[in-house]
Amino acid sequence: GPELFMGYTDADLTRASFVGDGWFRTGDVGRLDDEGHLTITDRLKDIIIRGGENISSREVEDCLSRHPAVSQVAVVGLPDDRYGEKVCAVVVAAADSRPTLEALVQHCQQAGLARFKAPAEVVVLDALPMTASGKVRKRDLRVALTGR
Numbered sequence: 808g809p810e811l812f813m814g815y816t817d818a819d820l821t822r823a824s825f826v827g828d829g830w831f832r833t834g835d836v837g838r839l840d841d842e843g844h845l846t847i848t849d850r851l852k853d854i855i856i857r858g859g860e861n862i863s864s865r866e867v868e869d870c871l872s873r874h875p876a877v878s879q880v881a882v883v884g885l886p887d888d889r890y891g892e893k894v895c896a897v898v899v900a901a902a903d904s905r906p907t908l909e910a911l912v913q914h915c916q917q918a919g920l921a922r923f924k925a926p927a928e929v930v931v932l933d934a935l936p937m938t939a940s941g942k943v944r945k946r947d948l949r950v951a952l953t954g955r
Contacts, residue, residue, distance in 0.1 A: 834854075836848055848955075853945070855882070856891055862884075866920070867894060867896070867915070867924055868882045870914070873914075874911060876900060877904075878898075878901040879935055880897065881897045883895050885949070886953060887927070894927055894928075895927070896911060896930070898929060898932070899933065899934060906929060908929045930952065936951075
């Protein structure tokens, strides 16, 4: 609420960052139940929050897409009891390849990606769920992997 953050030095940025009643736009998407409890269900930005660190899914995807065993990749955050979320790489293997977690983690380390950004889990699929415009439907991946 407004008692935690008054705004930015740029008035336009401040106006864009707050809703009308003074609450800060966090980028989280959620729902309130009948008792007023909030459940966070998604995030507007494609960010994974692991142990308080923000991880850009795009950064990890860009790194993994350069691995020769990867034809396509989508990176999503999955629940993690200890760190909040973990990085999950969902990949379509290149022809005659079977990417492993160990190989992809090693690739990330050799590429200079911070250790906490490397995937903690790898799921290999025949195809990624896509929209008609060619974007990966990450929400569908998360639901398929977590059931929610």
